[in-house]
Amino acid sequence: MAATIISVNSPADFHVHLRQGSMAALVTPHVRKGGFKLAYVMPNLKPPIATAAQALEYKRELQKIDPNVEYVMTLYLSPDLTPEEIFKAKNAGVVGVKSYPRGVTTNSEGGIESYETYYPIFKAMQEVDMVLNLHGEIPSDASANVHVLNAEPRFLPHLFKIHATFPSLRIVLEHATTRAAVEAVKSCGPSVACTITAHHLDLTVDDWAGQSWNFCKPVAKYPDDRQALRDVIAEGHPRFFLGSDSAPHPPHAKSTSTPSHGCAAGIYTSPILLPLVAHILESFGALDKLDGFASGFGRSFYKQPINANSHSKVSLRRSPGGKSVDSEYVLGNDTLVPFWAGKEIGWEIVEEV
Numbered sequence: 617m618a619a620t621i622i623s624v625n626s627p628a629d630f631h632v633h634l635r636q637g638s639m640a641a642l643v644t645p646h647v648r649k650g651g652f653k654l655a656y657v658m659p660n661l662k663p664p665i666a667t668a669a670q671a672l673e674y675k676r677e678l679q680k681i682d683p684n685v686e687y688v689m690t691l692y693l694s695p696d697l698t699p700e701e702i703f704k705a706k707n708a709g710v711v712g713v714k715s716y717p718r719g720v721t722t723n724s725e726g727g728i729e730s731y732e733t734y735y736p737i738f739k740a741m742q743e744v745d746m747v748l749n750l751h752g753e754i755p756s757d758a759s760a761n762v763h764v765l766n767a768e769p770r771f772l773p774h775l776f777k778i779h780a781t782f783p784s785l786r787i788v789l790e791h792a793t794t795r796a797a798v799e800a801v802k803s804c805g806p807s808v809a810c811t812i813t814a815h816h817l818d819l820t821v822d823d824w825a826g827q828s829w830n831f832c833k834p835v836a837k838y839p840d841d842r843q844a845l846r847d848v849i850a851e852g853h854p855r856f857f858l859g860s861d862s863a864p865h866p867p868h869a870k871s872t873s874t875p876s877h878g879c880a881a882g883i884y885t886s887p888i889l890l891p892l893v894a895h896i897l898e899s900f901g902a903l904d905k906l907d908g909f910a911s912g913f914g915r916s917f918y919k920q921p922i923n924a925n926s927h928s929k930v931s932l933r934r935s936p937g938g939k940s941v942d943s944e945y946v947l948g949n950d951t952l953v954p955f956w957a958g959k960e961i962g963w964e965i966v967e968e969v
């Protein structure tokens with residue numbers, strides 16, 4: 617008989633956007649609501665988190681909102697970053713540096729154009745064992761036939777080159793969406809890993825073309841690509857783990873009625889994350905991989921073992937009729953609509969030990 621209770625040890629989300637100001641106040645408590653104990657926090661704020669001091673200040677703000685989550689901080693890769701700042705960041709406990717290709721996604725205007733320019737930074741990071749987080753897309757360019765559907769495969773030569781040049785630099789290819797990316801990461805050495813989101817295990821092109829709520833970067837690709845993401849999880853590959861890329865945007869930015877104004881990229885999954893991941897993994901026969909995918913594998917790659925003081929087991933109960941996802945979350949003047957709003961999820965959180 618199928619299990620009715622399952623547990624995960626101290627779930628860890630290795631890619632999440634917690635924003636700032638009133639939006640942070642709304643979304644930060646949703647990390648725990650979604651079952652998670654550790655949040656690997658993205659730095660694409662306005663202005664971006666560019667220094668160790670800013671990262672510490674941001675961490676303090678998040679701790680004020682919810683002190684019961686372990687926030688693991690990152691810096692934004694830009695021409696302003698120096699090897700000296702990397703050493704300072706390491707000493708301050710910052711774990712990673714996130715690279716956004718210029719203009720590809722939310723707040724990426726200050727993102728990078730050439731990877732070689734950053735070799736002195738990568739060298740320093742390798743020396744102090746920090747992690748390079750790569751948004752693995754190249755900017756669209758009609759003259760070179762680069763567009764949202766091939767931007768990830770076209771990025772992969774950069775991954776191979778950085779890995780070959782800095783073989784012991786730990787690199788995470790973020791939110792992979794293609795079979796090509798899965799195969800690329802598998803073919804690299806143990807210092808290269810990959811995050812996979814919950815929504816990319818569910819969506820394909822047909823789900824976001826014409827449905828702005830399902831639009832995110834990188835966009836979901838073909839059914840065969842989704843199959844590759846599912847297969848690598850079902851296989852229990854330890855270098856592929858959860859990074860939700862939960863990326864909240866207000867409703868007016870997601871669903872726009874003016875043709876001149878594009879739709880913001882990002883899907884909001886934080887408040888439903890662990891039940892959603894359990895539901896989706898079960899749909900392709902990988903429920904037994906939940907603990908590794910949503911905690912153990914990422915913790916091991918990131919060297920973030922479960923802290924003995926804050927260890928907790930989060931249990932999920934099968935919800936016989938399904939539990940409906942809230943239609944929206946509201947705090948003050950902010951409203952957010954989650955992924956799968958109004959749909960049923962077959963698991964719910966019952967208990968934290």
Ligand SMILES: NC(=O)N[C@@H](CC(=O)O)C(=O)O
Pocket residue numbers: 633660721722751831832833834861863864881882883
């Ligand atoms: N994933 C997204 O579509 N959006 C992210 C940025 C990012 O990670 O690309 C955001 O911050 O909104």
